[in-house]
Amino acid sequence: MVIGLEVHAELSTRSKLFCGCSTAFGAPPNTQVCPVCLGLPGVLPVLNERAVELAVKAGLALHCQIAPFSKFDRKNYFYPDLPKAYQISQYDLPLCRDGYVEIAAPEGVRRIGIVRVHLEEEAGKSVHSGESIVGSEYSNIDYNRVGIPLIEIVSQPDLRSPEEARAYLEQLRTTLRYIGVSDVRMEEGSLRCDANISLRPRGSDELGTKTEVKNMNSFRAVARALAFEARRQAELLRRGERVVQETRAWSEARQETVSMRSKEEADDYRYFPEPDLAPLVLDPGQVERWRAELPELPDARRARFVREYGLPPYDAGVLTGSRIVADFFEAVAARVGDAKLASNWVMGEVLRHAPTEGGEVEAIPVSVQGLAELLELVKRGTVSQPAAKEVLEEMVHSGRPAGEIVRERGLEQISDRGALEAVVDRVIHENPKPAADVRAGEGKAIGFLMGQVMKQTQGKANPQQVRALLEERLRP
Known part of the structure; x- marks a missing residue:
């Protein structure tokens, strides 16, 4: 298997890439639009500086080279969700290039190359009458998403299995969320992935004919779609048949990929420089200031947790999977003076009560001071571990301090x-x-x-x- 991924992540800006319309999710259809994002005659785009900052920070976190000079281009194609009939993107001079992401593999850490990270505007959303674009009777169009700033992250074809593809996506999502450039919620469309997959004989360097798979709305769907497509291509090759270069859609209901359109030749988008936007020239000093604002990245923090706190690698990985959780753990460990005790409680009882969305921790259900007070009672032997779990349950629901709950319920441990x-x-x-x-x-x-x-x-x-x-x- 040879797999390359193209990931689109919506940037966490309050306004769109070239106009002042809101980017808030969930508004009624076609209520967050204006003449600029609808492409009406006589309007001009104005670049959102915050989007440039977030795109550069993403590139830095992904170990990319940041281009001091880049430009925007028009990518021309006709589709109902693109009101201008072109998309403002970047082609030959992208903002970031030549980066990498490291993932854990059975043989050790593998480095997956990133070709480029570039800025572009989002298209609209087609709402199909059926389960997918294939077989739909009609489609409605919501233009609220048009013009929302995106980064497209294009990997090298370095992935060799659906499991590696999923690990790459999870590491990418964690990194982007850590540095605050995107909320990366696949269920809301702010993180999307298209996959290119081909097969070749073992030991060969010659690439096979690839297909592109779209319409995958979860990491599990990406892994399943790639596994199915690999089996489908392998069956064709075993029968001596030819794999056709095409775009296919993943059907969650049928658990298979289905053909969308043939792609015998490369798409001709007739790129040319965007005439309404000047080239983007970055001040090297500004790039370094943005670099200095980046938080400690997940991999570095994971290694530090093992080194400084003596935590097992698994524990360190769980705690650093979310910046919210990692910050909370460190604050509690500093107050209690016992990193392992803090780690066990944060990983177990605290995360069990933590609200999540899309598998990500959204908030910690107790305060740093509150959990530290409870763990001090455990350390001193004032309450037993089972009693402390009961106390935490009450703290989550009522917000009351641990000592008050212990006294009220008579949960003091007998140590006399x-x-x-x-x-x-x-x-x-x-x-x-x-x-x-x-x-x-x-x-x-x-x-x-x-x-x-x-x-x-x-x-x-x-x-x-x-x-x-x-x-x-x-x-x-």
Whole structure:
């Protein structure tokens, strides 16, 4: 398999690329438009500086070279969702080029090359009457998206499996979200992917005939579409038939790709320089200021978490998968002074309660101070781990501080040696057979006795102290 991906990401600007219309998602159809984005006669585009900044930051985060001189071009094609009959894009002189993304692969870290990252405007949205463009009876057009700023990220054909393609997309999404250039929500169309795939004999350097696959609205759909298309092409080649160069659409309902249009020749978009926009000349000093504003990137932060906090690589990967989560963890760990304890609670209980959208954490359900207070109670042995989980549940729903909930519910853990000795002695007296088993060296029986102590103390006994007392009393 030889796979290359073309990813479009909508930039997080409040206005469109060449006009002042809003980019907010979810407005009624055709309410966020103006003469500029509708391409009416006599209008001129004005470049959105914020979009340039975000595109450059994306290029820097993806290890690209930033062009000091680039230009915009008209990409000419006729389609109902493109009211001007051309798209303002970049062709031979893109803003960013020659970058890479690193992904984890069975043989180690693999570097996937990026050919270019360029700025362009979004087209409109076709709303089809059927499940896809194939077989639809009619289509409506919503022009709200027309003119929203995009970056197109074009990879080298370096990917060799659907799993690698998914890993590349996930790493790309994490990076773009980390630096705040895009919300990268596939379900809202702010991240879209087209895939080119071909097959070649193992060991050969000659590329096979490729097909382009569109209409994939999730990472899982990308992986499934590529797997299906590889099987389809392999069957054709085994039968001695020819793979036709074409554009195909992924049908989620049918779990297969279907032909959209033939692509025997390369598309001729008749590119020429955009006459209404001057070339884009960047001040090197401004590029460096934008570089300095970038946060620590996920890969570097993951390595630092392992190095500084002594976390396992898996834990570090989970915590740095979202900038919101990573920032929260570091703040809690600094307050509590125990990175592993903070890591376990953030990865487990906190993320279990965290609201998500499209698989991404949108917010942390408790404050840094609130979780730190609870973990301090756990460290001091004031509350047990099970009780602390109950307290966190209440904190999430009510916002009340941990100490107040613990006192109100009587969840303080019993750590007083004298009080525990009395309960332990009573349990040993009431359960002579398990006690004798422990004295005889049967380690499992101590768990039963611990359970009886916890039952008699309503779960409030310090389990470490209970075990120590039982072992002390029942030592052979």
